[in-house]
Amino acid sequence: MAGDDTLSKEERAAVKQRAAELKRQASRTGGSKREREAQDCLDAIAGLPEPDRAIAQMVHDVVTEVAPDLDPKTWYGFPSYARDGKVLVFYQQASKFGTRYGTLGFQDQAALDDGELWPASYALVGTSSATRERIAALVRRAAG
Secondary structure, three states, rough: OOOOOOOHHHHHHHHHHHHHHHHHHHOOOHHHHHHHHHHHHHHHOOOOOOOOOHHHHHHHHHHHHOOOOOOEEEEOOOOEEEEOOEEEEEEEEEEHHHOOOOEEEEOOOOEEEOOOOOOOOOOOOOHHHHHHHHHHHHHHHOOO
């Protein structure tokens, strides 16, 4: 129902997934924590249906190449990349909520500011070299 304040089935599942992620992450310590969170990210990507898997893998490859200081992890089940534990960039797969496109999103610590208005998310439907280059430029800028 429009205007209803309840969460959809997909949103409830995402909230439960995030709670499980937080519980799992809280139990980890030290260097192995980063390694296991990076593996969680790779596992999340591997578990996606196509074309989300190819797009998420491309985003992962670009982010780890141009911003190697960002830590791969999952966030609400999304492949994401964080600095000091705070997510900076993520890929929200289209299949998660049944949308027609995935979203490359940036959180508020991303250095994308441009006056009083700037995009913080982008529709993402392909893996062309032009798309890859644009993502690389955005991630470089966002990571500062």
